[in-house]
Amino acid sequence: xxxxxxxxxxxxxxxxxxxxxxxxxxxxxxxxxxxxxxxxxxxxxxxxxxxxxxxxxxxxxxxxxxxxxxxxxxxxxxxxxxxxxxxxxxxxxxxxxxxxxxxxxxxxxxxxxxxxxxxxxxxxxxxxxxxxxxxxxxxxxxxxxxxxxxxxxxxxxxxxxxxxxxxxxxxxxxxxxxxxxxxxxxxxxxxxxxxxxxxxxxxxxxxxxxxxxxxxxxxxxxxxxxxxxxxxxxxxxxxxxxxxxxxxxxxxxxxxxxxxxxxxxxxxxxxxxxxxxxxxxxxxxxxxxxxxxxxxxxxxxxxxxxxxxxxxxxxxxxxxxxxxxxxxxxxxxxxxxxxxxxxxxxxxxxxxxxxxxxxxxxxxxxxxxxxxxxxxxxxxxxxxxxxxxxxxxxxxxxxxxxxxxxxxxxxxxxxxxxxxxxxxxxxxxxxxxxxxxxxxxxxxxxxxxxxxxxxxxxxxxxxxxxxxxxxxxxxxxxxxx
Numbered sequence: 001x002x003x004x005x006x007x008x009x010x011x012x013x014x015x016x017x018x019x020x021x022x023x024x025x026x027x028x029x030x031x032x033x034x035x036x037x038x039x040x041x042x043x044x045x046x047x048x049x050x051x052x053x054x055x056x057x058x059x060x061x062x063x064x065x066x067x068x069x070x071x072x073x074x075x076x077x078x079x080x081x082x083x084x085x086x087x088x089x090x091x092x093x094x095x096x097x098x099x100x101x102x103x104x105x106x107x108x109x110x111x112x113x114x115x116x117x118x119x120x121x122x123x124x125x126x127x128x129x130x131x132x133x134x135x136x137x138x139x140x141x142x143x144x145x146x147x148x149x150x151x152x153x154x155x156x157x158x159x160x161x162x163x164x165x166x167x168x169x170x171x172x173x174x175x176x177x178x179x180x181x182x183x184x185x186x187x188x189x190x191x192x193x194x195x196x197x198x199x200x201x202x203x204x205x206x207x208x209x210x211x212x213x214x215x216x217x218x219x220x221x222x223x224x225x226x227x228x229x230x231x232x233x234x235x236x237x238x239x240x241x242x243x244x245x246x247x248x249x250x251x252x253x254x255x256x257x258x259x260x261x262x263x264x265x266x267x268x269x270x271x272x273x274x275x276x277x278x279x280x281x282x283x284x285x286x287x288x289x290x291x292x293x294x295x296x297x298x299x300x301x302x303x304x305x306x307x308x309x310x311x312x313x314x315x316x317x318x319x320x321x322x323x324x325x326x327x328x329x330x331x332x333x334x335x336x337x338x339x340x341x342x343x344x345x346x347x348x349x350x351x352x353x354x355x356x357x358x359x360x361x362x363x364x365x366x367x368x369x370x371x372x373x374x375x376x377x378x379x380x381x382x383x384x385x386x387x388x389x390x391x392x393x394x395x396x397x398x399x400x401x402x403x404x405x406x407x408x409x410x411x412x413x414x415x416x417x418x419x420x421x422x423x424x425x426x427x428x429x430x431x432x433x434x435x436x437x438x439x440x441x442x443x444x445x446x447x448x449x450x451x452x453x454x455x456x457x458x459x460x461x462x463x464x465x466x467x468x469x470x471x472x473x474x475x476x477x478x479x480x481x
Contacts, residue, residue: 023049023099024049024099024100025047025048025049025050025052025053025095025097025099025100025101025102026047026048026049026050026102026103027045027046027047027050027094027095027102027103027104027105028046028047028048028105029045029046029047029105029169030043030044030045030046030093030105030106030107031043031044031046032114032137033106033107033108033137033163033167033227033229034107034108034109034110034114034135034137034163034229035080035082035107035108035109035110035114036082036109036110036111036112036113036114036135037082037083037084037085037086037088037109037110037111038082038083038084039081039082039113040066040079040080040081040082041079041080041082042077042078042079043077043078043079043080043107044071044075044076044077044078045075045076045077045078045093045095045102045105046074046075047074047102048073048074049073049097049099050070050073050074050075050076050095050097050102051070051072051073052070052097052098052099053068053070053076053095053096053097054068054096054097054098055068055095055096056068056076056078056080056093056094056095056096057093057094057095057096057101058080058091058093059091059092059093059104060087060091060092060276060277061083061086061087062082062083062085062086062087062091062109063080063081063082063083063086063091063093063107063109064080064081064083065078065079065080066079066080066081067079076095078093082109086109087109087277088109088110088111088282088289088291088292088293089108089109089280089291089292089293090106090107090108090166091106091107091108091109092104092105092106092107093105093106093107100449105168106167106168108163108166108167108229110135110229110231110291111235111288111289111291112133112134112135112231112233113134113135114134114135114136114137114229115130115134115135115136115137116136116137116138117136117137117138117139117146121146121147121148122144122145122146122147123147124147124179124183124212124214126147127147127148127149127212128146128147128148128149129148129149129150130148130149130150130232131150132150132151132152132158132232132233132234133232133233133234133235133288134231134232134233135229135230135231135232136148136228136229136230136232137227137228137229138215138227138228138230139222139224139226139227139228140164140172140174140215140216140217140222140226140228141222141223141224141226142220142221142222142223143220143221143222144216144217144220144222145214145215145216145220146214146215146216147212147213147214148212148213148215148230148232149210149211149212149213150210150211150212150213150232151209151210151211152205152208152209152211153205153208154205154206154207154208155204155205156204156205156234157202157203157204157205157234157235157236157259157260157261157287158178158202158203158204158205158211158232158233158234159200159201159202159231159232159233159234159235159236159237159287159290160176160178160200160201160202160213160230160231160232161176161195161198161199161200161230161231161237161290161291161292162174162176162198162199162200162215162228162229162230162231163198163228163229163231163291163292164197164198164199164226164227164228164229165196165197165198166195166196166198167227167228167229169225169226169227170223170225170226172197172217172222172225172226172227172228173190173191173197173217173218173219174197174198174199174215174216174217174218174226174228175188175189175190175199175214175215175216175217175218176188176189176199176200176201176213176214176215176230177189177201177213177214178201178203178211178212178213178214179211179212179213179214180206180209180211180212181209181210181211181212183212186203186206186211187201187202187203188201189201190218192239193239193356193359193360193361193413194239194292194294194295194359195292195359200237201237202236202237202259202260203260204260204261213230213232215228215230231291233287233288234287234288235287235288235289235290235291236256236259236261236264236283236284236285236287236288236289236290237258237259237283237290238256238257238258238259238264238283238290238294239257239258239294239412239413240256240257240258240294240329240360240412240413240414240415241254241255241256241257241281241283241294241296241415242254242255242257242305242327242328242329242415243303243305243325243327243417244294244296244297244327244354244358244360244415244416244417245296245297245298245299245303245325245327245354245417245419246268246270246296246297246298246299246303247270247299247300247301247302247303248270248271248272248273248274248298248299248300249270249271249272250269250270250302251267251268251269251270252267252268252270253265253266253267253268254266254267254268254281256281256283256294257329257412257413257415258412258413259283261285264283264285266283266284266285268281270298271298274298275298278295279295279296279297279298280292280293280294280295280296281293281294281296294358294359295357295358295359296358297325297354297358297417297419299325299419299421301323301324301325301419301421302320302324302325303319303324303325303326303327303417303419304317304318304319304320304324304325304326304327304339305317305327305328306326306327306328306329306337306339310328310337310338310339311335311336311337311338312336312338312373313338313340313369313371313372313373313400313402315338316338316339316340316400316402317337317338317339317340318339318340318341319339319340319341320341321341321342321343322341322343322347322349322420323349323419323420323421323422324341324419324420325417325418325419325420326339326401326417326418326420327415327416327417327418328403328415328416329412329413329414329415329416330362330403330404330405330409330410330411330414330416331410331411331412331414332410332411333405333408333409333410333411334404334408334410335404335405335410336402336403336404337402337403337404338373338400338401338402339400339401339402339418340371340398340399340400341398341399341400342397342398342399343393343396343397343398343399344393344396345393345394345395345396346392346393347392347393348390348391348392348393348422348423349390349391349420349421349422349423350388350390350420350421350422350423351366351368351388351389351390351391351401351418351419351420352383352386352387352388352418352419352421353366353383353386353387353388353403353416353417353418354386354416354417354418354419355385355386355414355415355416355417356384356385356386357383357384357386358415358416358417360413360414360415360416361409361411361413361414362405362409362410362414362415362416363385363405363406363407363409364380364385364386364387364403364404364405364406364416365378365379365380365387365403365404365405365406366378366379366387366389366401366402366403366418367401367402367403368389368391368399368400368401369399369400369401369402370397370399370400371397371398371399371400373400376391376394376399377389377391380406385406387403390423391420401418401420403416403418423464424464425462425463425464425465426462426463426464427460427461427462427463427465427469428460428461428462429458429459429460429461430458430459430461431456431457431458431459432456432457432459448480458471
């Protein structure tokens, strides 16, 4: 692979004249931290130097600002309308002030009505009573344990999910458990491969009665910044999806795995073009929809799903000629999955194995083999725990891939997706981190005040092509040259 980087400096001038303000506005938080689809919510944007706020920016469809009111220098009240079909999960917002623009802060959209935690609720025998299909806004303080009581019928699914670390307030590692009325723990979760240090759990109620949901910081060292959104309901909460991706524009059937009711089959219509935001597959059935989706690959190529048994090259799942994808699950310890395909001499492919990047616990080791199963090439951790290799077909014939877990582990949620695609030129253009906290490229901003200019270093990283690059300035807003 040919890969190189270079940097250049460009200047931006906004031609309309104005005075340079003395201070930059700051946005520290948006409260409450989330809202329900199909409702209107009043949000408090809290920070500093906000008295000249003019507009609230929302970056994805589904949330519309209906009113903005400056309360004081530290608070702006923003009323938003959340569409009934608004994308679930994280959204980002910021304020535009006369003196500049603020940082982005997050706001979360769910399907359930919200209630606030009401202290005292730290006694198992005196929990806060809530209805099923509710979202609780709470805080896990130091040595604090929060208990919530719900009623359920025998055979009813009870699912819980906590948004804590994902809210981005502080280093908060939440723990959640579902207990019966006798204090026996029926399910518990600390971390989840799908949602990182946040947690989720799900059970089928063994009897009619009261069940208790327990939430605390995993080491009991919370604080006032450890806010959480606890979803408690009858929604499905799978931990894997197969296939783990699909072809743009197609409707495909997927199988969600890991829900206590068993595998759930569902058809998903994929977007025709690559969306701006990351795509996820949300499981939905008669009990509701999962609060967060499972990361899902979108591709211009079709693929196959493994057919067991495929534990050796003779039993390998047959796939069409490359390019394409291969999907499966390392469903038990020491399992091996083989795929085979036809290819022609001289063809070159980039081969990626997606597992950890999609929220799977699998640590894949990927091998490229000949028709007899002999290894031609292999890779373990080229993409963090995931695998990558570039292969060149040595002769016309049949070849294969096989994948195993690095530590010979396995389970029903050890899903993966292998993609073999033609080698294509790649270009990325980024700017250095210009803020103290090191925000991502998406969340950085450089305000250029009217009548002034700003110079910024631009870093271009390219692979598999050479020659000069031309820095384009098309489609700039009016007034910028």
